[in-house]
Amino acid sequence: MKIALRVNGVLHEVDVEPRKLLVHVLRELGYKSVRVGCDTATCGSCTVLMDGRPVKSCNVLAVQADGAEIYTADYSDEVMEKLRGAFRRHHAAQCGFCTSGMLTTAYYLVRRGVKSEEEVVEGLSGVLCRCTGYQNIINAVKEVAGL
Amino acid sequence: MIPRFEYIRVSSLPEAVDVLSRREDAAPLAGGQSLIPMLKLRVASYGVLVGIGRVRELRYLRYGDVVEVGALVRHYELEESPCGFLRGVAVRIGDPQVRSLGTVGGSLAHADPFGDWPAAMLALGAVVKTAGPDGAREVAIDDFVKGPYQTALERGELVAGFEFRCPPRGAYVKFARRHNDFALAAVAVAAEVKEGHVLWARVAALGAADRPVRLRKVEALLTGAPLTADVIASAAEVAAREAQPPADFRASAEYRRALLSVAVKRALGRL
C-alpha cells in the first residue's frame, strides 16, 4: 500500500506491506534514531511525535500513519537544540538507547508547556531508562521548560 | 513480528460494517494499542484488519446533559474533560504514548479483564451504541462485557460510541505495581450525594472477578445511606466479601480482596 509520511519536514512516499510497523519504515528511510527496545510497547525507545503527540512507533502500523506529520530525534530546531544542550550538561544520557525516546517526549512536553516536575515525570514515565536513574533527564527537561 | 494480513482502510461506518460482516477473519483496527502487541507476539492473527481510524462518524465528543463519546475518541482527549470522573480515569490509562492513540471504543471492544475503561463505563452505567449489519443497537454496559476479552458484539458489529451522564461525584482508585501498569485491583465509583446522603452509587471493580464487575452489594449498602466514615468502612468490608478475586502470579486472591476493600474506602472518601 502506498503511503505518505512527512518526517522532520521531509515528505516520503513509500509502498509498504500492511503489517510493516512504523518504526521499521522510519528506520529504513534513514531515521536511525528511532529504536526498537521491546515487543510489548512498554519501553518507549521508539517514541516519535505523530501529528503533535508522542506515540510508540513500534505500536503503529505504517499504514495507520499515512498522511501523518512525524518528528523523530533526528530533528533539529531551537527547542531540540536546547534540549540537546541540557541533556549534555546534565549528563542525561549514558548508553543512549532510550535517549531518542526521551528527547522526542521531552520536546513534546516543552512545546506543550509543562508546568511542574510532577508533570515532567508523568510525561516521561512511558520511556524506560536502565542506566541513568532518571534524575538527570528530569532535571534537563525542567531546565529547558523553565521549571 | 506480525503475521500477514490484508488491510482495508475504510472512511465510513457502513463500509466498516460491510467488511466486518463479510469476512469472518476480520477485526477492526482503531488505535491498535491493544491489538498490535497481540499481533507482534503472535497470540492473535487475522486475515483482514479493517482500518477504521479515519471514520469521522465515530470521532464525536459532546458534553450535554448526556455525554456522548464516539468510539474513536482517544484516551488523551479525556484527560482534560470537563467531566471530573472521566479525567480521573483517563490519566490512569497506560502511559502518555498509549493515550495518544488508544481509543475508548477499542478499550471496550478489547474487554481486558483489567481494562480501565470497562470498569469506568460500568460505574457510569453507560449505554454502548453499536453498529452492525442488522443496524444500530443500544446495549446496556451491564450486558456488554460478558467475560474476559468477551463482549456482546456480534459478528460484523462495531462499538460506535457511548452515552452516559457525567456523575455529580466520582472517583477512580487504581493500585498497580508501577505507575503505568495494569491494575492489580481498582475501583471506580460514580454517585450522587445530597445533603450527605447517597442518592445512588454505582461501584465497579477490576480484580474482583475474571472481568470488570459491579459490586452490587456495596451499591445496595450505599444507596440512601449517609456518607459517613462508618458507612464507608462497612462498604469496604462488604466489598471484600462480595469480591471473588482471581489469583495469579501478580497477586493472590486474598491480597486483591484487601486491595479492593481499601480502594472502595478511598474512592468513597474522595466523593
Add this chain to the structure above:
Amino acid sequence: MKYVGRPIPRVEDELILRGKATYVDDVELPGMLYAGFVRSPYAHARVLKVDFSDVLKTPGVVAAFGPGDGEPFSFAPGGKVRYQGEAVAMVVTRDRYVLYDALEKVAVDYEPLPAVLDINDALRPDAPLVDESLGNNVVHDKVYEGGDPDRALKEADVVVEGRFATQRIIPSAMEPRGVVAAYDGDVLTIWSSTQVPFDVRKEVAKALGLPLSRVRAIQPFVGGAFGSKLLVYPEEVWVATAAYRLKAPVKWVATRSEDFKTTTHGRALTLEYKVGASRDGRILAVTGTVYADAGAYYWGEGLADTAAQMLPGPYDIRHGRVRAVAVLTNKTPLSAYRGAGRPEATLFIERIMDHVADVLGMDRVEIRGRNLIRQLPYRNVFGITYDTGDYPTAFERGLERLGYRDLKRWADEEAKRGRIIGVGFSVYVEITTFGYETAVLRAERDGSFTLYTALTPHGQGLATALAQVLADELEVPMERIKVYWGDTAYVGDGIGTMGSRSITAGGSAAILAARRLKEELAKATEKLLGCKPVYSGGIFQCGGNSVTIEEVVKAVYRGKAEAQLTVEAIYRADATFPFGVHVAAVELDPETGFVRPLLYRSYDDVGVVVNPLLAAGQAIGGALQGIAQALYEEAVYDESGNLLTPNLAFYYVPTAAEAPRYEVHFADEPHPSKHPTGTKGIGEAATIASTPAVVMAVEDAMRRLKPGVRIDETPITPEDVWRHLR
C-alpha cells in the same frame, strides 16, 4: 591538573544526542540476510526431530541449520534442551518479517522431560539431571575458610541463624542483544552488542578455524549491558558461521521476549547463615552456605564464591567458613549482573548485622561501629586484602553528611501525622578491578593524539574520562585527544568494561602509554637538540632550544630521529576497594503494603574521582537498579519452567515515576588506590549498597507498625509487606 576532577560533559554525547550513534541494529550491509532462532517452549525436553522441509520451501528463506549440523553449530547439545528459550534451530531469510513467518514453519518434535525449577528440588537425590554427564545437579562446590570458626562459634555469647534469599533478576539492558557478521572471503567481521569483543573474536576464530588476524570483532555503541553481555554467546558463533558459509552478511537481533529468556539472568543467590557474636556486639565468626541458582549451564562461574569471599564486608570478622555451591536448574543460565556477587555479599552481611543487633538489643549504627575494620590494608578472613581506606571515619562522616539522624527524626515527626516513613542505611566495601588492560597511544603529526583502548564502554563515558586522564598526563588540551574503543583492529587483546575496572585498568594503561610516549619523544628530541630535554605542556626544551610535539613527530616521520610514535602499554590491574555509606528513605502505605522510595543519598570513597558528573551518573543509575531489586523486579517461573514474567510488561523495571530523588556525595578526603590513576571504580558501588539500605528502610517502616518484623528475602513486594503486617 587541568581536567581530572572536573565535571566535563561527554564527548560521546555529540553522536548519541543526534541519534547518530551506531548500535548493532543500525549496521546495514548490502545483501544482508536476517537470522532468527527456533526456541524451545519447554524447560527441559529431548529434541527428537527437527524438520526443515516446509521452511526450506518458503520463499525468502535462504538456509536453515539445526542439531544435525555439526560444529560449530551446537543446537540442543546432548540431544536435549535445558531451559525455555534454548535454541533448537536457526533460519536465515532475506526479510526480517518473513523470518518470523518462517520460524513457525520449522517442525520440532519434543519429548518433554521433568524439569527442576527450585534449588531444593534440584538437590534431591532423585532429581532429574540438568546435565546428564554430572551425577547430580551440583556443578560447583567450594569451601572458603579462615581462622577457627567452630571454636569461635562455641565461645560466642550468642549464635544467630537465618537465611536470606535474593531473587532472579533480568538485567534488561534497553538494547536487546544482536549480532551482524560478514565474510568477504578473506576477513570475517563481526559486530556484536557485547562487552567482550576480544573474546568474541577468539571464539569465532577458533570455531571457524581462522587465524585471529583474519577475524575482526567490533563493539559498536551498546545500549547497556550490566554484566549480561560479558560472555560469548552461542548466537555470536552461529551467526558468524552462517555468514561464513553463506558468504553473505547475516544479522540477528533478539526481540525483547527472546532476550528475556536467552540473555543471562542475575542474582538468585541464597545464604544460609550461622554467626557467633559476643555480648558486646562483636561478630566473632560467620559461617554458612551460599547457593547459586545457576540455571541450565554454568556460565556464571564464581558468583557464589565472590559472595562468600566478600561476605565479611568492611567488618573485622576473624573466623569464617562459607561454602559456595552452584546448582543447575532448568532456567536461563545465571551470570554477572551489576555487582556480580558483591551486592549479595553486602546485602547478606548487612542483614546479618541487623539480625545480631536485634538479638542483642543493640542499635544498628552501634553494632557496625563495633565491628568496622580500623586498620588498612586488611586481609579478610577468606584471604582478600583490602587496600586503602578509613571505614570508621567514612561511616561517621557519611551518616552525618547524608543526614541519617535528621531523617530518622523527620520520620518520627511524620509518624505523628500518620505517615509511615522508614529510613535505612548500609555500609559497604567492594572489590573492583582485575586482570590486565591494553592501551595503544599514537602521536599524530599535527600534535594531536589517538588512543585506542581495549576498554568496552557502553554508557559510562570512558572516552571522555580517558581523554581527561591523558590530557593531564600529556599536558595538552583535551580537544587534541581522541579515544577509540570497541574494535579488535585497533588493539590485539584486552578484557573490557566490567567489574568497575575501566577507569582504573584502562586509565592506568593509558597513563603508562603516555609516559612511554613522552620517553620516546624525549629520546628523539635529544637526537634533534643534542641535549636531554625537559617536557612541559606539549613542548620539549633544553639548552635554550625548544621543539613542539608536532615538530618531533614530523621529524621522526622524515627519518631525522628515531622514536616509537605508537606505543602500547599493558597494565596489570590488581583489585582495589571502594567503600562508603548509603541512606534511603521510603514511605509505606500500611493498608496496601505499597512502598515508595522517597530519597536516596550516597557517600562513597572511590579514590580519585576523574569526572564527578559521570561518577554521579553511575551512582544514581546504579542505585535505582539496587532499589528495583529491593522492591520491584523478579523473574518468576512456574512449576513447568515457563517464564511468567516474559517481557517488560510483566517484569517491573522502574519508570521515572518510581524513582526517588538522589543526592550523591564523594568523600572529601578520598583514599586513592595504588594505581597510576588513583581511582577505585564506581560502576557497581551504588547497586551494591542500595538494596540493603532500602531493605533496612522498609523494615524500619514496617517496625513502626509491627515491632520485630524481619525481611529475609528480596524483593519485598507490597503483598509481602501486607502479609508481614497482618
